[in-house]
Amino acid sequence: MRAAxxxxxxxxxxxxxxxxDSPGPGEVLLETAASGICHSDxxxxxxxxxxxxxxxxxxxxxxxxxxxxxxVTDFAPGDHVIGCxxxxxxxxxxxxxxxxxxxxxxxxxxxxxxxxxxxxxxxxPIAQFANLSSFAEKMLCPERSLVKIRDDMPLDRAALIxxxxxxxxxxxxxxxxxxxxxxxxxxxxxxxxLSALQGARIVGAGQIIAVDTQEWKFETxxxxxxxxxxxxxxxxxxxxxxxxxxxxxxxxxxxIGLVPTVEQAVAMTGRGGTSxxxxxxxxTQTVAISAADLTLQEKKITGSLMGSNRFxxxxxKYVEFYLDGRLKLDExxxxxxxxDDVNDALDKMKKxxxxxxxxxxx
Ligand code: APR
Ligand code: ZN
Ligand code: ZN
Numbered sequence: 542m543r544a545a546x547x548x549x550x551x552x553x554x555x556x557x558x559x560x561x562d563s564p565g566p567g568e569v570l571l572e573t574a575a576s577g578i579c580h581s582d583x584x585x586x587x588x589x590x591x592x593x594x595x596x597x598x599x600x601x602x603x604x605x606x607x608x609x610x611x612x613v614t615d616f617a618p619g620d621h622v623i624g625c626x627x628x629x630x631x632x633x634x635x636x637x638x639x640x641x642x643x644x645x646x647x648x649x650x651x652x653x654x655x656x657x658x659x660x661x662x663x664x665x666p667i668a669q670f671a672n673l674s675s676f677a678e679k680m681l682c683p684e685r686s687l688v689k690i691r692d693d694m695p696l697d698r699a700a701l702i703x704x705x706x707x708x709x710x711x712x713x714x715x716x717x718x719x720x721x722x723x724x725x726x727x728x729x730x731x732x733x734x735l736s737a738l739q740g741a742r743i744v745g746a747g748q749i750i751a752v753d754t755q756e757w758k759f760e761t762x763x764x765x766x767x768x769x770x771x772x773x774x775x776x777x778x779x780x781x782x783x784x785x786x787x788x789x790x791x792x793x794x795x796x797i798g799l800v801p802t803v804e805q806a807v808a809m810t811g812r813g814g815t816s817x818x819x820x821x822x823x824x825t826q827t828v829a830i831s832a833a834d835l836t837l838q839e840k841k842i843t844g845s846l847m848g849s850n851r852f853x854x855x856x857x858k859y860v861e862f863y864l865d866g867r868l869k870l871d872e873x874x875x876x877x878x879x880x881d882d883v884n885d886a887l888d889k890m891k892k893x894x895x896x897x898x899x900x901x902x903x
Pocket of ligand 2: 579580581582600
């Protein structure tokens with residue numbers, strides 16, 4: 542099969558012929574249907590999230606089951622599925638208390654005696670990213686990284702649910718409890734931010750203020766439920782939010798992962814409000830926060846990991862949200878591209894020229 546391989550950090554991915562193994566116990570072989578290109582793929586390429594090359598990125602996939610391994614009971618050939626970077630063991634304390642997205646088995650790969658799932662033409666192993674590696678024509682995944690969805694859900698839009706939509710929508714629906722009428726700010730209107738924004742609308746938020754540096758994103762944001770838009774490239778966005786909300790918002794979602802915008806998020810949060818950190822700041826960087834500001838105004842800060850998901854339950858529900866018109870995904874896709882165009886697509890994302898791009902496989 543053909544795949545885009547990361548051979549080194551900060552270099553273009555190379556399109557190569559890669560061998561994929563047959564499914565072992567508990568594994569499922571998929572024909573990849575589509576893969577969203579997520580900002581975290583770029584973060585790995587740039588070294589902000591450590592993952593050693595050679596590897597195949599891509600972690601926002603949909604696919605069709607081709608073959609299942611021994612003991613797989615939840616899937617059969619022909620099933621339409623979404624893949625998720627989380628997987629769960631079912632027995633650890635996080636799984637049993639209902640927070641499987643915190644399960645620490647998430648990235649455990651294949652047992653060593655089974656050999657690698659992915660191999661280069663010269664026989665050397667290629668690492669699989671998050672048990673998925675969807676920048677490839679096929680995927681070999683643990684069954685617990687997958688969820689079956691309705692056959693009538695278009696697979697290119699289903700792919701978006703695999704990471705960005707679940708991360709953003711889940712942050713608004715699960716990580717915090719937004720009450721109807723609450724004021725909400727979304728900083729960063731990529732796939733993740735636009736999904737958090739829609740989550741705020743779905744739960745009945747009052748003011749929904751969309752913040753970005755790219756003015757062209759505001760049209761989409763309004764279509765998805767933004768009541769106000771703030772251009773962060775023009776003046777102080779913190780002052781603008783304080784003005785609009787009369788002193789700060791009830792909930793502020795940082796959906797980029799930059800130190801300055803995390804600081805802005807906390808500053809935009811009002812008395813008794815909550816800052817929700819959704820974007821992943823590179824692990825080498827730290828953020829300065831005034832502790833007294835938190836105490837004296839009882840502000841809260843929380844991280845949100847992958848939308849606090851229970852994806853086997855959430856993703857089919859998000860599919861229903863799309864099919865009943867509540868979740869807008871068509872408008873989120875800026876372009877459908879081929880695997881060969883992946884480097885160009887990553888460049889466009891780096892420049893902030895696109896909402897979501899999806900690789901569609903034949
Ligand atoms: N202020 C406001 N908006 C900004 C700023 C800024 N200083 N800098 C960038 N942005 C906007 C960009 O214009 C873009 O619209 O943030 C948005 C980021 O979108 P994408 O790059 O498409 O990122 P996305 O895939 O949505 O992921 C966001 O979430 O999953 C996490 O950490 C991961 O970096 C990822 C983040
Ligand atoms: Zn992602
Ligand atoms: Zn577990």
